[in-house]
Amino acid sequence: METTNEILIVDLEATCWENDRIPVGQKVDIIEIGICELNLTTKIISKKQSIYVIPERSEINSFCTKLTGITPQLIEEQGIYFDEACEKIQDEYQSASLTWAGFGNFDKEQIFEQCDWLGIEIPFSYDYLNVMEEFRSHFKLQKMIGLKRALEYLKMDFEGNHHSGADDAYNTAKIVRTLLG
Numbered sequence: 055m056e057t058t059n060e061i062l063i064v065d066l067e068a069t070c071w072e073n074d075r076i077p078v079g080q081k082v083d084i085i086e087i088g089i090c091e092l093n094l095t096t097k098i099i100s101k102k103q104s105i106y107v108i109p110e111r112s113e114i115n116s117f118c119t120k121l122t123g124i125t126p127q128l129i130e131e132q133g134i135y136f137d138e139a140c141e142k143i144q145d146e147y148q149s150a151s152l153t154w155a156g157f158g159n160f161d162k163e164q165i166f167e168q169c170d171w172l173g174i175e176i177p178f179s180y181d182y183l184n185v186m187e188e189f190r191s192h193f194k195l196q197k198m199i200g201l202k203r204a205l206e207y208l209k210m211d212f213e214g215n216h217h218s219g220a221d222d223a224y225n226t227a228k229i230v231r232t233l234l235g
Contacts (some may be wrong), residue, residue: 061092061183062147062154063099063230065222066161067122069112078113083109085124087139091147092227093147094234098228104220105142108133111171115187122217136168139176155183157201157226175194185226192233204229 076082083186090102106129107114114126121211134142156162169176189204190197201222205212208230214221 058152059094060095060152061230062088062089062149062152062178063092063185063223063227064156064165064178065162065219065226066156066164067124067217068164069109069114070118070121071115072117076099080112081171082164083107084136084139085109085114085118085129085133086122086163086219087143088221088225089143089147090220090223090224097231099224099231101150101228102224104219105132105139107136107139107210110136114182123215132171137172137174140169140174143177149178149185152179153181153183154178155185155226155230157222157229158186159184160196183230185230188233189229201225201229208232 065088066084067088069080069083069085072078084107087107088103088203089105090099090151092099106124108129114124114129119125165178166176186198188202190199193207199207202212202216205225205228208229212225214224216222
């Protein structure tokens with residue numbers, strides 16, 4: 055972080071199933087990359103967007119739609135392939151040179167796994183900040199807490215819809231801004 059003035063905040067939504075019962079022959083696929091940028095000097099959060107991704111190894115079911123609000127029709131109309139989404143992020147955010155953050159390790163692990171599966175370059179640097187762990191450590195909490203509870207702890211309102219990648223990324227950025235002072 056000491057070499058750049060911006061940090062990228064990422065939140066993924068992925069295909070999901072009730073009770074985490076992944077059907078035979080399917081794998082978890084990223085279906086939305088929510089992303090925004092936090093300027094460490096001005097503390098301004100900007101460039102918030104949702105990049106919808108076409109799942110290549112699974113299908114969006116009604117449980118997943120109910121949780122995320124993402125429908126197969128939305129993906130059909132606005133979705134791009136994951137490799138295209140990675141290129142878009144690199145082009146628009148110069149992501150390879152910036153620290154990036156997510157609330158927990160799922161986002162990092164899923165990006166790495168999906169890039170590995172496709173045999174493509176990871177669009178981000180290896181400088182990743184696990185905001186959930188930083189939050190727990192900063193406030194000396196015994197247990198990890200979720201995004202909404204972290205905001206409540208800070209007496210902040212959740213803005214937007216939970217499980218919308220862009221909104222979750224934005225709310226995570228608000229926490230990062232507070233942690234970094």
